[in-house]
Amino acid sequence: MKKTTYLPAVAGLALCATGALADTPVLQVMTYDSFVSEWGPGPAIEAAFEAECACDLQFVGTGDGAALLARLQLEGPRTDADIVLGLDTNLTAAARETGLFAPHGVEADLDLPIAWTDSEFLPFDWGYFAFVGNAGADAPASLQALADSDTKIVIQDPRSSTPGLGLLMWVKTAYGDDAPALWQDLSDNIVTVTSGWSEAYGMFLEGEADAVLSYTTSPAYHLIAEEDDSKVAWAFDEGHYMQVEVAGKVAGTDQPELADQFLAFMVSEGFQSVIPTTNWMYPAVTPAGGLPEGFETLVTPARSLLLSPEDAAAKRDAALDEWRTALSQ
Amino acid sequence: MAHSAVPVTARWPSAAAAALVLVLTLGTLGAVAWRAEWGGGLAPADWAAIRFTVIQSLLSALLSVLFAIPVARALARRRFRGRQLLITLLGAPFLLPVIVAVLGLLAIFGRGGLLNDGLVWLGFEPISIFGLHGVVLAHVFFNMPLAVRFILQGWLSIPAERFRLAASLNAPVGRLLEWPMLRAVVPSTFLVIFLICLTSFAVALTMGGGPRATTVELAIYQAVRFDFDLGRAALLACIQFALCVAAAALAWQVTGTDPIGSGLDRVVQRWDRGRPIGDYASIGLAAVFLLFPLVMIALRGVPGFLDMPGSVWAAALRSVTVAIGSATLCILMAVALALRGGAMVSVIGVMPLAASGLVVGTGAFLLVFPFVRPAEVALPVTMLVNATLALPFALRSLAPAVAQVNQDYGRLALSLSVDRWSWVALVILPRVRRPLGFAAGLAAALSMGDLGVIALFAGQAQETLPLAMYRLMGAYRMDAAASAALLLVGLSFALFWICDRWGRANAAV
Numbered sequence: 001m002k003k004t005t006y007l008p009a010v011a012g013l014a015l016c017a018t019g020a021l022a023d024t025p026v027l028q029v030m031t032y033d034s035f036v037s038e039w040g041p042g043p044a045i046e047a048a049f050e051a052e053c054a055c056d057l058q059f060v061g062t063g064d065g066a067a068l069l070a071r072l073q074l075e076g077p078r079t080d081a082d083i084v085l086g087l088d089t090n091l092t093a094a095a096r097e098t099g100l101f102a103p104h105g106v107e108a109d110l111d112l113p114i115a116w117t118d119s120e121f122l123p124f125d126w127g128y129f130a131f132v133g134n135a136g137a138d139a140p141a142s143l144q145a146l147a148d149s150d151t152k153i154v155i156q157d158p159r160s161s162t163p164g165l166g167l168l169m170w171v172k173t174a175y176g177d178d179a180p181a182l183w184q185d186l187s188d189n190i191v192t193v194t195s196g197w198s199e200a201y202g203m204f205l206e207g208e209a210d211a212v213l214s215y216t217t218s219p220a221y222h223l224i225a226e227e228d229d230s231k232v233a234w235a236f237d238e239g240h241y242m243q244v245e246v247a248g249k250v251a252g253t254d255q256p257e258l259a260d261q262f263l264a265f266m267v268s269e270g271f272q273s274v275i276p277t278t279n280w281m282y283p284a285v286t287p288a289g290g291l292p293e294g295f296e297t298l299v300t301p302a303r304s305l306l307l308s309p310e311d312a313a314a315k316r317d318a319a320l321d322e323w324r325t326a327l328s329q
Numbered sequence: 330m331a332h333s334a335v336p337v338t339a340r341w342p343s344a345a346a347a348a349l350v351l352v353l354t355l356g357t358l359g360a361v362a363w364r365a366e367w368g369g370g371l372a373p374a375d376w377a378a379i380r381f382t383v384i385q386s387l388l389s390a391l392l393s394v395l396f397a398i399p400v401a402r403a404l405a406r407r408r409f410r411g412r413q414l415l416i417t418l419l420g421a422p423f424l425l426p427v428i429v430a431v432l433g434l435l436a437i438f439g440r441g442g443l444l445n446d447g448l449v450w451l452g453f454e455p456i457s458i459f460g461l462h463g464v465v466l467a468h469v470f471f472n473m474p475l476a477v478r479f480i481l482q483g484w485l486s487i488p489a490e491r492f493r494l495a496a497s498l499n500a501p502v503g504r505l506l507e508w509p510m511l512r513a514v515v516p517s518t519f520l521v522i523f524l525i526c527l528t529s530f531a532v533a534l535t536m537g538g539g540p541r542a543t544t545v546e547l548a549i550y551q552a553v554r555f556d557f558d559l560g561r562a563a564l565l566a567c568i569q570f571a572l573c574v575a576a577a578a579l580a581w582q583v584t585g586t587d588p589i590g591s592g593l594d595r596v597v598q599r600w601d602r603g604r605p606i607g608d609y610a611s612i613g614l615a616a617v618f619l620l621f622p623l624v625m626i627a628l629r630g631v632p633g634f635l636d637m638p639g640s641v642w643a644a645a646l647r648s649v650t651v652a653i654g655s656a657t658l659c660i661l662m663a664v665a666l667a668l669r670g671g672a673m674v675s676v677i678g679v680m681p682l683a684a685s686g687l688v689v690g691t692g693a694f695l696l697v698f699p700f701v702r703p704a705e706v707a708l709p710v711t712m713l714v715n716a717t718l719a720l721p722f723a724l725r726s727l728a729p730a731v732a733q734v735n736q737d738y739g740r741l742a743l744s745l746s747v748d749r750w751s752w753v754a755l756v757i758l759p760r761v762r763r764p765l766g767f768a769a770g771l772a773a774a775l776s777m778g779d780l781g782v783i784a785l786f787a788g789q790a791q792e793t794l795p796l797a798m799y800r801l802m803g804a805y806r807m808d809a810a811a812s813a814a815l816l817l818v819g820l821s822f823a824l825f826w827i828c829d830r831w832g833r834a835n836a837a838v
Contacts, residue, residue, distance in 0.1 A: 202802055206436070323540070
């Protein structure tokens with residue numbers, strides 16, 4: 001739709017205009033908002049794929065990862081999407097349950113810190129959740145040390161934000177049955193809980209807290225895009241929970257070959273080299289030229305934590321109850 | 330509201346407006362419920378959310394109205410340079426997008442804010458703004474300006490003749506004129522603010538400091554996004570409506586009617602003003618409280634203003650178009666409904682306030698999806714939804730004025746056999762010009778700042794200014810986002826100012 005609608009009120013015009021593109025096959029990729037924005041990976045990836053596919057690649061952006069899943073569930077089997085891109089492993093169990101996905105069929109040599117065996121969802125990037133603070137400030141060495149300190153943090157609500165859900169799983173994976181106690185200890189460190197990542201990160205930058213839940217790769221943005229080395233991610237002894245972002249092929253797609261071609265492209269150079277400095281995550285396959293300069297300064301956790309999609313789905317509700325109870329006191 | 334005999338106006342416009350409101354509120358709720366697989370009922374946490382929601386809404390509405398009364402009274406009694414500009418500026422917080430307002434408030438009341446800097450400098454302990462008090466503070470910041478405007482309008486609608494009569498009889502103005510006016514105006518103002526706070530979600534969560542501050546709207550969010558339990562979402566949305574109906578019924582119970590006859594639109598002269606110090610103190614305090622955060626937002630946005638990417642300007646143009654469209658539609662609907670009058674219209678007039686934004690968006694999506702691709706109708710749907718969401722404010726402003734004209738001139742018009750069209754065009758519209766301008770400005774500005782439906786529907790080519798601002802934040806570009814926020818506030822305010830100004834063009838007050 002990019003090229004067609006300029007006059008906002010005239011929806012009819014847009015409907016007519018789409019007809020003109022009908023000769024070129026259209027591949028529709030449903031993804032989250034920040035992927036398609038002009039600062040995200042979307043534009044560069046669209047250009048690179050369209051150069052080799054003789055097709056029209058259309059991104060449909062919607063909210064964040066969780067909103068993406070809800071949108072897919074709302075649309076159900078009638079969805080126009082051929083590919084869904086941007087779910088993470090905390091959401092893939094529910095996505096699988098919709099029965100809307102087909103095997104991806106791609107054999108790729110992935111550079112992930114963990115083994116990848118999922119036959120329906122293929123990773124395109126990944127990162128570690130981490131608290132990001134100011135360089136020079138006292139950096140706690142673990143979640144427990146953070147909870148015991150006076151450090152003030154902002155986190156996101158697991159009910160409305162994917163990083164928020166990531167922290168919930170991080171604490172649950174690292175502490176198991178002791179998770180409620182850790183949340184209890186953390187509760188006096190938490191300045192507030194925001195509904196989304198942007199609000200929390202904005203509050204941290206405005207000085208409302210000493211640290212914010214984000215990614216180990218966040219300082220790379222400040223370093224590379226703003227030449228500012230004042231932000232650092234804290235490495236924690238318990239290890240860091242990972243976010244692995246995946247894409248899947250919609251079983252009912254009317255463009256199965258194009259969809260396969262896109263998934264193969266997704267783990268190739270043209271897609272992967274765009275990821276680090278647009279999505280600010282690690283690419284699933286390291287590009288031939290290596291990672292951009294600046295990424296070598298990032299902390300690399302000693303241990304990678306990740307629940308399987310099924311475990312994540314099974315533990316989620318109980319973990320949320322523990323979180324709510326501990327923070328509501 | 331009095332319904333003496335008045336010239337009959339056509340029925341279909343009000344019926345069409347009412348139908349649109351019903352489709353977008355109950356219709357969307359129905360669509361969500363229809364699609365739901367019904368499972369269990371409400372969780373214990375949902376009850377806690379309902380309790381918290383009601384408490385914070387009551388407190389917020391109560392304080393907003395309590396603080397607004399002296400400010401409105403002072404503004405009604407005093408004349409000073411810049412009074413008009415101040416009245417318009419005081420309305421600005423109501424028009425702010427949530428995240429912008431929160432960051433503005435934190436720049437004053439937050440950890441590194443001016444207030445705490447001052448406290449520390451004076452040797453006191455810094456205070457934390459997060460908690461129930463923070464939620465209420467933010468809601469008062471948002472809604473007190475609205476209360477001031479509504480109540481001020483009440484004060485200005487007391488005819489000069491009554492003050493003159495009271496002065497010549499040396500009668501107590503407060504008890505005879507102001508109290509009945511407040512009885513008529515305050516309950517509905519309270520109701521509107523209560524309902525706005527009832528559906529609050531991001532403000533309550535962020536300022537509330539954690540899951541203690543879970544509102545019903547957040548529980549709905551959780552039901553849709555986290556659990557994909559549309560049945561529970563629909564149930565919670567029903568509860569939100571039930572609370573709305575209960576509150577509305579209560580408000581109407583205690584609403585008084587304004588008893589005395591009409592005036593001749595003379596400029597009000599007051600003989601009961603007393604010493605000005607109290608009045609100026611209330612005006613000063615309100616101005617400091619409401620304007621300082623705005624100044625901080627402006628200061629934050631200025632540095633990057635010229636470096637904003639071009640797409641932000643395109644989004645701004647799109648937003649202005651949508652805002653003008655939805656303001657026009659909103660005014661047409663409000664005039665149609667106000668002319669019709671009656672209890673049904675009062676109910677229709679508050680329903681959009683009780684609707685959950687997420688349920689409206691999701692329901693509209695479900696209604697539209699089988700027929701067209703949602704992105705293709707994103708802007709028209711946004712226009713419709715924004716017009717409907719602004720309707721309660723427009724109606725709240727217009728309906729009493731129209732009712733007053735009916736009461737004052739209806740019989741005269743009937744006896745002169747004034748035809749329908751002349752009645753509306755020559756009698757009603759000129760006499761309600763001030764509330765009309767205010768309502769149009771409010772509708773346009775609210776539409777500018779809205780991020781409700783568009784987020785669910787929009788693709789790249791339908792990006793509006795608030796969405797562009799959020800996308801900038803999502804891409805770490807906080808400085809550009811701050812500038813986009815300033816542009817958004819500036820444009821909202823300009824739209825509001827132009828319409829409001831038009832409404833007052835021939836009025837001395």
